[in-house]
Amino acid sequence: MSKKLFVFAALLTLLALAVGVTSAQDRPLGEITQRIVERGSLICGVNDVLPGFGFKSESGEFTGFDVDICRAVAAAILGDANAVTFRPTTGADRPTVLASGEVDLLSRNTTFTLSRDVDWGATFAPTIFFDGQGVMVRTESGIASLADLAGGTICTNAGTTTELNITDAMQSRGLEFTLQTFQEFNGAMAAFNEGACDAVTTDISGLLSTKGSSADPGSYAILDIVLSKEPLGPVSPQSDAQFADIVRWTIFGLLQADEFGITSENVDSFLTSEDPSIQRFLGVGENLSGTYLGISNDFMVTVIKSVGNYSEIYERNLTAPFGLARGVNALWTDGGLMYNPPFR
């Protein structure tokens, strides 16, 4: 009786497992993933002039936050973080290169907005960097807040909402100021460097890159204030949901690794972890992870080994060179906005 029951239960379990495994393994590769696998490399549209996010060095090497996301996706699909062909794109041509299939993935400090989500026929991956309009001053001026800028001159570049955001911020604090609007941010920086402006304002990523590439980054200080919402993330074509899932869960994986404290250095020690949620995450043993996505079950191990977790990527690209603190980009466990759904 009990033996019969045991056999029945065992069979049932096996069946369930088999169904689960086959359904996951049989998940057909989407057209883009298929293309990437056949080609053996991922074509990634990136910025090449924004240090910290996407930058091409004189030796032709690409570095930056967005660039590392490309590498992570390549590691997830192909098991090799270097199997990426970078394609520099401009702000204006990015919807076209994405729609035409010239790139598989667009990872170019792109703000997630309603109109882009619809008009570009794109799927936005989770936000990897919460950017926003920031304010930069000269360190020697001693200005530490917007209130210190009362009566001063703030320079900016003409944008869709740049002038509006700074005006709102100053007005809501009851502060008078002079706004000088340049067509190009370079013009604003020239005036700022000569002391004709007390502060410049544009997206924090732009401020960072200007600061980082200047002769003396220490002479600039970015105020601890964010004037607008600019969530930046990679974009993939809407046509391939499977590829979009891979991108999405690779990014979630970077955050999950950060939360678990799994780094590129110590990832091997976690392979023997007793914690079931870590086992599920890394795809150890019988646990399903990458298989659900149609890729290598332990894809996160490869990804973490090649590019590190979210903190490591942030530290390498933004904190070490530019001294940028995590701010809102900290994990939710540290009071930030970075949060991922569970791996199960």
Added chain:
Amino acid sequence: MQVRFSSIRLVVKGIIWLVNRLQDIFPFLRDERFIKIFLQVAFVLVFFTGVAILAQSVSSALAANNLSPNFQFLGLRAGFNIGGAETYYSPDESYWRAYTVGLENTLRVIVVGLPAATLLGIIVGIMLLARNFLIRSIAQFVVEILRNTPLLVQLFAFYYIVVLSLPAVKDSIEIPAVNPLVVLNNRGIVLAEMMASPRFILFAVIATIGIAVAGAFWLEAGRIIERTGRNIPRIRSALGIIIGVGLLGYLVASLPPAPTTIMLNQDGVQMEVAVSDSLEQSLLTPEQRAEVARTPLIIISPQKAGLRYVNGNPYTATYLALTISLIVYTAAFIAEIVRAGIMAVDKGQIEAARALGLSFERTLSLVILPQALRVIIPPLGNQYLNLAKNSSLAIAISFADLFQVSSTIINQSGQSVSMFAIVMLTYLSISLTIAFVMNIVNGRFQLISRDTITRAPWWKRLNDGLVHTVLRRPHVEKIPS
């Protein structure tokens, strides 16, 4: 090649044959009157079809993006600050108000730029004709450089290299060092402000009397000059009367003693303070200083407050950079026009004037300039139009002119069609106004013959007639009896 050539020739021959046959069938096709009308109708049809296609494609493109051009958005809140207009414009005002602020800024450039460019152009133009080798060469050198480099490049160089390298606000140049009249830094110039005290009324009354007397003298002197031909220096005399009476009025108004104490609100307590003490401690607002002043006018110096200067009249660096660049650039062209105009006056005219014993100044003002102006004014009008239109380069150095503010409005509201229509209409109105005024001036200086009056259109005849009878009253010097 040979084949292509002969085949083209065949086609042309074929067309000619076809037209000839058609003309045989319909003889009116040979009628020159028909051809003229036909070509005009065809041109009008093609033109309006083109316009209709353009309009259609614009409106369908707009409809595709859910945009409909309208002008209601002009009433919406602008929401952005405009540099240099902080004291009279707030972001809470409408797009329309923001546009008018931009227009005012453009007009400020044009109104200052036109006379200044003319004056500088005349001076440099005369320098180009100087006998002195050094003066002439320097003038030629500068004019050639200015005329042969793009204005945009000059503007960039002037603002980004010259203006921005002036000291920053905290190291501003203050002239003189105490109670400055002029403050200069790379954000602009602040000039001290004149403020009227209550005594100004007395001064104004006396000065007005002086001006009235001077005016009466001017008119009477004019009559005497016309009647007798005597040479009375009426300009100098009239100015002398105005200045003399004005000074007298200033002294008279300054005679009554000034109050020695003033009521001040200090920490919520009203107390009487000696004027000398309060002035020393700079306790008084400009209005209070006017209250206790001894003179009809007082000078309020710019004063540094935090990151900026308060009091005084500020002129932003971008405004000055744009205006000066436009003045200098346009003056170079005007100088060439003036030089050409003066050279166009027959040398014999000058020799004749000299022979009559006219002094250099009188030769210049009575013989050379009136004739040179006839040549100078038409191209001068062109330069005025150029200056007005070139003011839209303000956008390159972030001066908030009409075009720059309108670009921001377009950026914010998305109403590009409506806003560009407004911008173009505005520049068109400015240009047409300048052209209209220059036409009147031109009419005033051209030789008037029976021809010019009878052949001109009615409005021009009216204009010239007016000029002829009212403005151009001939100075018929009567022979003293």
